[in-house]
Amino acid sequence: MADGLALHQVGVRFGGLTALDDVSLTVGPGEVVGVIGPNGAGKTTLFNVVCGFVTAHTGTLTLDGRPLRPRPHRLTRLGIARTLQGTGLFAGLTVLENVMAGASHTARSGLLPALLGLPRSDRDERRLREHARAVLADLDITAYADAAPGTLPFAIRQRVALARALAARPRLLLLDEPAGGLGADDVDTLAELIRQLPHRATDPCAVLLVEHHMDLVMAVCDRIVVLDFGRVVATGSPEAVREDPAVVDAYLGAAVDEAA
């Protein structure tokens, strides 16, 4: 079976509402896959299924061909990291500590070595700190290491959130509306960054992207999956999807609904 993440005919219902219906998609190594669709099409539910916040009622998930039964706190160990809409940074921690927290599942030593100040605990902490600094440097935000996230411009906070996700060294990165609230220049920089992720020399990762910002999706994705009312209505290259009548329909339909 194929490497990477695969969803096979996944269905999710909330009471009588069908949030996802028969959704299948794959994200192979080195791929950037976009998920688009009108509000309420099931994009966020799709992410929540992969993260284990929501359990699929039907269908299966596999990761590298093995069945995947995701649970949120096991996710980073499986090599999957996720960013959240609106960054979700820890307000009480510095930027550096936020990024360190992203990799903290790799720390081995428990409370007792920490309390006793044993070398093992020190090594853990130093390694985390150095790794987090390296990730900050990668994303050009070293200057903000000691700042509180709340004091930073939104674009920088988004970048810190990305750094925190990357600090976990994921093989698959789930990006939930990373362009939300960004200006045009910032979106261009972000696009450049996302395109590089699968081809980086260290810790390359595939990307599954949920985004409203069409220019960004078209610019970075190898493949696009279009959801409408919880169903996949189209899938293919950005060019093919742009011309697909079902897609035009879904978006026009949504526009008419909102106007009504």
Added chain:
Amino acid sequence: MDRFLFLTLDGLSRGAVYAAFALALVLIWRAGRIVNFAQGAMAVAAAYVAYSVTAATGSYWLGFAAALLAGLLLGAIVDVAVMRLVDHRSPLNPVIVALGLVLLIQAVLGMVYGNEYLPAQTPFSRTALTVGGTAVLSPYDLFVFATVGVVGAALVWVFTRTAIGLRMRAAAFAPEVSRLLGVNVGGMLTLGWALASGVGALAAMLVIPTGLGLHPHAMDLVFVSAFTAAVLGGLDSPPGAVVGGLGVGLLLSYVSGYAGGDLIPLAVLALLLTVLLLRPGGLFAPVTARRV
């Protein structure tokens, strides 16, 4: 003047214990947004464990270690077996459950050990040393300062300089996000309870010998004083708890020295009321911007 100096030093020594106990309250408040009203009773239970171990082995220090261990364990047990099962949607629920726990623990201790005061030993003399004819600190006071200082420093170290401390802080700030980052949020909360309860047990071990002795209610007034100290400093602020603890210790020492020991409970409650009326967020409350 001599008397003032003596009362000040004695107040600081008491205050150090209040500071430790207040710190334990702040730890749990920060980790789970619960004021642990059962902390006094839990700490007394740990002190009784020390009493039993010391009686059986004849060693104060074995008893001391047993109390710390019992404190850690009891904290973890209370979190996993009691608090985790309580519906936290109303903040009143955990408070009521904690108060119930107080009654339960004190009743069980009374049944097992009896409701009389048991003698509590100190490892060092409580006779104040005199410097140039002025009574100052006793060796035991110095032991109290040193112990509280070491524990405070250890806590600061764990929370700011270790990976597990970082995880505990992250879990407290945003549980859902932390879960996504692979943090065992429930485990961190249990750890927070264990640490806090361990610190509470330590405070009980330090303060009980300076009172009438070991009794199921031995920590009641200490709890109220430490709670006042924590509120004074702001429940969210560890440095605030320390400053609040020392402040309350000083105040109570002056009240008892100049106006009479009977007035201590009254003074504590008057202070608590004043703080709640004038500055309910505490002296060290961070400035919070309100979202409009």
